[in-house]
Amino acid sequence: MTLSLDRNIVYPDSDGKPMADNTRQFRWIVLFKENLECLFADNPNVFVAGDLLWYPVEGSPDIRVAPDVFVVFDRPKGDRGSYQQWKENNITPQVVFEILSPGNTYKEMVKKQQFYDKYGVEEYYIYDPDRNVLTGLERENGILTFIEDITDWISPRLGIRFVLTDDTLKVYYPDGQPFLTTIELTQKAQQEKLRADQAQLQVNRTQLENDRLRQLLLQAGINIPDDYN
Template identity: 30%
Template sequence: MLEPIRPTIDEIEYPESDGEPMGESGIHVLAILHLLGALRYLLHQHLDIYVIADMFLYYEEGKPRSVRAPDVMVIKGVDASYERKTFKTWEEEAVPSVVIEVTSQATAAEDLTTKYYLYESLGVSEYFLFDPLEEYIQGQLRGFRLVRNRYTPIRVNRDGTLTSQELHARLQPEDYLLRVVDPVTNTPVPGLTEAMYETARAMARAEQEAQRAEQEARRADQAQAETERLKGIVAELEQRLAALKSSAE
């Protein structure tokens, strides 16, 4: 009797998508995209920190069903210079340092149990839950930090923010967005849309400055030309005056 041929580990397929939407609603999608943009903006100088949203995270080699798609994850110690289709922990030899789930009443049970214990067992240093509609999390934000291989709740600051040691930043709920507060400037980091507007404004200012500089240069050239013209007139008058003096003598 012939034995069935089992696929080798190299032949096992790891899907890149399950066809499910990114978030529960448009609000959740916007919150996820804002976080992605803000965290990439904050960490763009770190070439070994990869920030991604809604990507399949495979955590067991040879088991394509061992997969999750965190809303946002921050992974340290990997090459951030290129984009991936999936993230396999055994290939990258790394797990996320931070996972943020934009949660809702519909996903609460899974976010607080299945994902909680999975991320804890994988060694994800910090796990945050952001409830943009405040359906079940008072204050919208809850966080956990890995201490001795177990998650411990992160204490809420007086201003309602949570401090992320891994991000070296504070997380601050604002309406349906989760703001990332820059510890240096103490101001919220712009998200993707805000960064685009900021870039457009900066380009407009640069264009205005360039036009102003061009106008000033043109005026300077005109002033220089006028000065040279006046010098010529003065020189001509001096020559005539000298000629008159010579003829008078």
């Protein structure tokens, strides 16, 4: 006999906890979330979320976690109040990021690791910006296992590269471009637009000069074919 689940079960969209404890933690969460969005902007079947509750088990609203950032392949983009896995072809988020703050406890992080291990996360990255410590785990033989050397690590799923320097963590796109903050991305876009405008201005100036020379030649009785370069 198959029991039907109570359709009145509520899966809250919020756990009542703040997204971040401080500006540094928030800045890193946004850095990962926004750049991963950019990385997969052209792929309609990669869903990237930040601070979204993930419910892996239907009928169990108490089994949940809100990763700082997670990535799900083979799921469409779009708004969600929470990630209810049974409504998502039962696909587990493959990659999870947590950014530590002074308020995170060892017990809390162990419980999260156990949760991600139990429910099938493939890659789990933890960055402590205050101590500049990066920890990574990947699934091997069905178990999340610590990555021994992560100083120049490339994510198997994402293709991004982590470089841990003496001062900070640097993350690079598969093409070698660095992850940038929203301000840096805006500045880069403005610079690229300025370069494009300058290039177009030069093209326009060249065309005007060519037209002027053509007129002078015509006045001198010299006809230049239109397709002459």
